[in-house]
Amino acid sequence: MHVVLVLVLVAIGSVLFHFLSPWWWTPIASNWQYIDDTIIITFWITGVVFVAVLLFMAYCVWRFRHREGHKAAFEPENRRLETGLTVITGLGVAAMLAPGLFVWNxxxxVPPDASEIEIVGQQWQWSFRLPGKDGKLxxxxxxxxxxxxxxGLDKNDPDGRDDVVVQSEDLHLPIGKPIKVVLRSTDVLHNFYVPxxxxxMDILPGSSTYFWLTPTRTGTFDILCAELCGTGHPYMRGSVVVEEQLSYDVWLDSQQRRMVAQQDGTKGQKGEVEVQQ
Structure with a gap:
């Protein structure tokens, strides 16, 4: 009967670990509480099934243990049992999938008033592009x-001449404003992830993916690549800074002035080369 005891203890221990564990998600900093709720629903459904299966196994081990004078009955088919298990399994799977479909939709x-930014993954760093004063990428x-x-910017596109490109620096976002995040890769498969x-979201080479969010808490948060993308994958990290609108405007203005200074310096260098020639 040691097996029965082990199965029961595993069931009880799993439930206690779930409720008493010190490890849980990081505090949420966006509008996506829906995702947490969907995962919790999945936990409850799979948790109940896990405990039920363990306890049923323990019962079967005890109930149908070997005893002298008892012979096992062979029953290869049981239509009632099979129908019940199929219906219950189908309802359980539907209960897990349905909330996820609504959340995915x-x-x-994207809300019509969302501003747009672009995040580019490349081995092994993140680059960011924000629209200039025209509000267009x-x-x-x-x-x-x-x-x-x-x-790979189109230098002949007038909408992109005032775009702000940020490389090897933090990405800044204003709090409380919806943002559409467009994702691109210049080489291999990456995955943009801020816990x-x-x-x-996966970033596919040769195409664009997107999602949207509204930051709800100020602070600095880690950007991770959640897809194995090469030998430098563990070092592909970045930071996103969520701040008040005034601080964000100051940062964006400094980035725009930096871009103008770089463009002026490039033009000056080209002029000097032409004069020397």
Whole structure:
């Protein structure tokens, strides 16, 4: 009967560990409480099934243990049992999938007043592009990627001339404003993930994916790549800073002035080369 005791203890221990464990999710910092609720529903359904299966196994081990004078009855088919298990399993799977479908639809239905930013994954760093004063991001193409244009921006697109490109620095976002996040990769498969945002999306080379969120808490949060993307994968990290609108405006203005200074410096260098020639 040691097996029965072990199975019962595993069931009880699993339930206690779930409720008493010190490890849980990081505090949420976006509007995606729906995702937490969906995961909790999944936990409850799978948890109940897990405990029920363990206790049923313990009962079977005890009830049908070997006893002298008792012979096992062979019953290869039981239509009532099979029908019941099929119906219960189907309802359980539907209960887990249905909330996720509603949340997914909301996850990719961007509000009309959302501002747009672009996040580019490349081995092994994150780059960010924000719209300038026109509020529009310029076009980009993987065919335009070059040494002097690592993000593949279309330099002939007027909407992109005032875009703000941030590389090897923190991404800043204003609190309380909906944001559409457009994701691109310049090389291999990556995955953008900020645990506090509950935002996680694959980035596919040669195409764009997207989602949206509204930051709800100020602070600095880690950006992780949640897809194995090469030998430097563990070092592909970044930070996103959520701040009040005034602080965000100051940061964005400094980035815009930096971009203008870089463009002026590039033009000056080209002029000097032409004069020397």
């Amino acid at each position: 909301h996850f990719i239905t 310029g076009r980009s193409s993987i065919d335009s990627i070059a040494d002097d244009n690592p993000l 506090e945002f509950r935002a996680k």
